[in-house]
Amino acid sequence: MSADLRATDLSLGTRLKGVTVALRSGEVTAICGPNGAGKSTLLSCLAGLTVSDAGAVTLEGEALSALPARRRAQAIGYLPQGPEVAWDVTVDVLVALGRLPWQDASSPQGQAAVEAAIATMDLQPLRTRPVSRLSGGERARALMARVLATQPRWLLADEPLASLDVGQALALMKRLREQADAGRGVVLVLHDLATAMNHADRVIVLKDGRLATDGEPDQSLAADIIGAVWGCEARWLGEPGTRALSVS
Numbered sequence: 001m002s003a004d005l006r007a008t009d010l011s012l013g014t015r016l017k018g019v020t021v022a023l024r025s026g027e028v029t030a031i032c033g034p035n036g037a038g039k040s041t042l043l044s045c046l047a048g049l050t051v052s053d054a055g056a057v058t059l060e061g062e063a064l065s066a067l068p069a070r071r072r073a074q075a076i077g078y079l080p081q082g083p084e085v086a087w088d089v090t091v092d093v094l095v096a097l098g099r100l101p102w103q104d105a106s107s108p109q110g111q112a113a114v115e116a117a118i119a120t121m122d123l124q125p126l127r128t129r130p131v132s133r134l135s136g137g138e139r140a141r142a143l144m145a146r147v148l149a150t151q152p153r154w155l156l157a158d159e160p161l162a163s164l165d166v167g168q169a170l171a172l173m174k175r176l177r178e179q180a181d182a183g184r185g186v187v188l189v190l191h192d193l194a195t196a197m198n199h200a201d202r203v204i205v206l207k208d209g210r211l212a213t214d215g216e217p218d219q220s221l222a223a224d225i226i227g228a229v230w231g232c233e234a235r236w237l238g239e240p241g242t243r244a245l246s247v248s
């Protein structure tokens with residue numbers, strides 16, 4: 001069984017045009033590109049939530065579209081961009097919703113997974129707080145904890161750092177690295193190219209719905225590619241692992 005999530009020749013209107021990528025478990029993959037490039041659309045297709053006009057997504061060799069919804073939800077945790085929380089539940093209850101695909105929130109195993117997710121996202125002090133009384137960043141952490149509580153083999157997150165402060169963002173990237181080191185696949189839509197450069201194993205760049213590059217961060221985010229895709233004159237500063245991007 002190949003431990004990968006593949007999109008083959010994926011097309012959807014003008015949003016995706018023949019995108020082929022093979023994502024590997026055990027890696028952190030960043031999907032980057034300008035606004036409207038198709039990043040969220042690709043991630044949603046990889047999660048099985050958006051159906052393409054042409055092409056296919058396979059999960060570990062099986063067509064994603066043929067998998068029962070529950071098995072798919074067990075395997076793939078998906079955090080959309082700026083998700084709404086429909087009910088004003090407490091953090092505890094929200095995170096426990098992550099066990100729905102397993103239907104075991106009240107079992108010792110389910111509870112252990114919820115506790116681990118709450119601890120991982122540093123949510124103990126907030127666990128009895130209703131979601132409506134969280135700050136934007138706290139809410140983002142609670143929503144990530146819900147995804148982690150599922151303990152999916154694949155973690156797909158659309159701009160998971162968007163509302164986090166610099167310390168929380170760094171902490172989350174470390175946690176996601178631990179998830180990859182534990183053998184999970186981590187796929188993140190990121191606008192911050194320095195985060196992608198410093199923390200991803202691999203960077204996929206989309207432009208106008210097409211694959212622009214797919215490779216190691218140094219290669220995919222080389223200055224000439226940033227120039228061609230984002231239209232900025234770019235220069236990387238600093239050492240590998242802590243690089244900063246200077247753009248003009």
Ligand SMILES: Nc1ncnc2c1ncn2[C@@H]1O[C@H](COP(=O)(O)OP(=O)(O)OP(=O)(O)O)[C@@H](O)[C@H]1O
Pocket residue numbers: 014015033034035036037038039040041042
């Ligand atoms: N439901 C939809 N129906 C039709 N077109 C859509 C839909 N959602 C998004 N689009 C369009 O598809 C293109 C790709 O959108 P997508 O959200 O995937 O881009 P993105 O790369 O994630 O952008 P951003 O960085 O702004 O979040 C955009 O031009 C957008 O306007």
